[in-house]
Amino acid sequence: MSGLLYRIFHISKKRFIMTFCIMAGFDIMGVLVMLSADFGNISKLPAEELPKIKDTIYMLFLYPSALMGSFIMDSVCRTVKSDISTRWKSYAYTLPVKPVKYSGAFFIMFFLGFLVSAAAVMVHAVIISAVAHRELTVNSLKILMALLLMCLFAAMLKYLLLLLTRSEKAANAVLIAVPLAIYFAVESYFFYIIDQFDEKTAGLSDEAAKSIAFDAFLVEKFMDxxxxxxxxxxxxPFVLADLIILIFYLSVKLIERREK
Amino acid sequence: MIDYENAIEIKDLSKSYDGFRLDNVSFSVPKGSIMGFIGQNGAGKTTTIRMLLGITKPDSGEIELLGRKMPDDEYGIKADISAVFDEIPFNDNFNAMQVEKVLSKLYKNWDSQTYSSYIDRFGLPRKKKIGKYSKGMKMKLQIAAALSHKAKLLIMDEATTGLDPVVRNEILDIFLEYLQDENNSILLSSHITSDLEKIADSVTFIDNGRILVSGYKDDILSDHVLIKCSRQEYSSMDKNDCISARVTDYGAEVLVSGAREMKRKYSGLVFDSPSLDDIMVFYVNRGKKEWS
Known part of the structure; x- marks a missing residue:
């Protein structure tokens, strides 16, 4: 298996390095903006607005770093893309390597990518928090890890879709369609809430309806x-673990299926 | 170690695609020999080879490689065979040393010294990216990789196509050296019949998904004869004897099998020995019987 791991690493290496460089650049940019908030132009903004601005800047530099992890994990998918364009996929069938091992090598690389991303994101979070004079909360770390787990899942799903469709465009289309579907589901939920509010106030006089404030109703729903x-x-983590096992199983089945 | 007579034995192999059918293909490659697998483009050579290698699943039929049934002992068999394709399967960013790093971990019997000696012999740069190799160099690298894990069977699909005659000769010499070990066998698919004429022990012709002729090359060559005659002489020939005939304004060339009997039957005519190329062309046109 180490031969397969080496191959995947070598093909993805360039993108790994590029992502780390971008992440380092993002770190430096974050530090400079934070320093500006303390000593530079941003610090000269009205004192009452400054805490809010600092909050926003902190959030802006803390959470997007997790998305960089997605580039690291996605770079493993580049190997599958390269395999489609070269004859490797057919050649791999002639090697004494079982599909479980073949697909397993990709999954090991995904997990290694996740660990490296998690470490890089942690370092980034510690630096940004230190410069922003903030305490890095457990909740923030949980959100960062949750985002990274989602990226890991998305990369694995893309791997499966690439095996299935043999086209990066088709795989990306599905990957874009999933968040879009979630977005429309959330939007539909908001319309559902508005409908519920309308139902609750239907038949009431304007005076009575005003007593049920829409924002209070919304807050109640948001708390739910x-x-x-x-x-x-x-x-x-448990839901994703189950889904990852399912993706692994399906990927092995897809490799076993052979070409037409 | 399993004792076997034929390195490859396939029986009634069938596969249907949209618009193509490989129909009950059967042939065998004796251990220690090299078989040429000949046919025009789209005849079914690659489909047959892909099924042999386990890349494509057959609809029906049996495959036995090195005395073991596919796919029962698929991964055990694959450790002892090598495949060479017309295009290199390695990523363009790899170099020869990195290819070794990958393959040496995948084959238990990998021999770094053998690989190194082939790399030196072929004059391949070790650190140059494969993407910058010429077609000939890429093919040599594939062959070096294929011969470095003590494979008992080499299966090549159009491996010499597109190479210049010098490189092709060099590669054919390597194959002959490989066959010095009588446990080693080769199946070489090609439509360059002159290569096979040089090195093949046996030949299988495939056309339109069906095997037309299969056997020892010398037997096939000696069993067929090309009759050169006038159009008038051709018209008096029994058409059942003809595989097909190339008829021109100047005369006719007729391919017949059963050379000894035909030479007796048409003793007044001029006989010529056909090449594998001739046999392939005349067989491919057998449906038309007459062509120009």
Whole structure:
């Protein structure tokens, strides 16, 4: 298997290095903006607005770093793309390597990518928090790790889609369609809430309807949702673990299926 | 170690695609020999080879490689065989040393010294990226990799196509050296019949998904004869004897099998020995019977 790992690493190496360079650049940029908030032009903004601006800057530099992890994990998928364009995929069938091992090598690389990304994101978070004079909370770390896990899952899903469709365009189309579907689901939920509010106030006089404030109703619903998402956040590793096992199983089946 | 007579034995192999059918293909490659697998483009050579290698699943039929049934002992068999394709399967960013790093970990019997000696012999640069290799160099690298894990069977699909005659000769010499060990066998598919005429022990012709002729090359060559005659003489010939005939304004060339009997039957005519190329062309046109 080490031969396969070496091959995947060698093909993805360039993108790995590029992502680290971008991440380092992002770190430097974050540090400079934070320093500007303390000593530079940003610090000269009105004192009452400054804490809010600092908060926003901190958030802007803390969380997007997790998305860089997606580039690291996605670079493993480049190997599959390269295999489609070269004859490797057919050649691999002539090697004494079982599909479980073949696909397993990709999954090991995904997990290594995840670990490296997690370490890089942690270092980034510690630096950004230190410069911003913030305490890095457990909740922030949980969100960062959850984002990274989602990236890991997306990369594995892309790997499966590449095996299935043999086209990066088709795989990307599905990967874009999934978040879009989630977005429309969330939007539909908001319309559902508005409908519920309309139902609740239907037949009431304007005076009575005003007593049920829409924003209070919305906050109540959001609190319900927050409770739900807190649960999801705790369950996420287990849900993703199950899905990853399913993707691995399907990828092995796809490799076993042979070419037409 | 399993004792076997034929390195490859396939029986009634069939596969249907949209618009193509490989129909009950059967042939065998004796251990220690080299078989040429001949046919025009789209005849079914690559499909047959892909099924032999386990890349494509056959609809029906049996495959036995090195005395073991496919796919029962698929990965055990694959450790002892090598495949060479018309295009290199390695990423363009790899160099010869990196190819070794990958393959040496995948084959238990990998021999770094053998690989190194082939790299030196072929004059391949060790650190140059494969993407910058010429076609001939790429093919040599594939062959070096294929011969470095003590494979007992080499299966090559159009491996010499597109190479210049000097490189092709060099590669054919390597194959002959490889066959010095009588446990080694080669199946070489090609439509360059002159290469096969030089080195093949046996030949299988495939056309339109069907095997037309299969056997020892010398037997096939000696069993067929090319009759050169006038159009008038051709018209008096029994058409059942003809595989097909190339008829021009100046006369006719007729390929017949059963050379000894035909020479007796048409003793007044001029006989010529056909090449494998001639046999292939006349067989491919057998449906038309007459062509120009």
């Amino acid at each position: 949702m927050k409770g739900f998402w807190d649960e999801v956040l705790h369950m996420l």
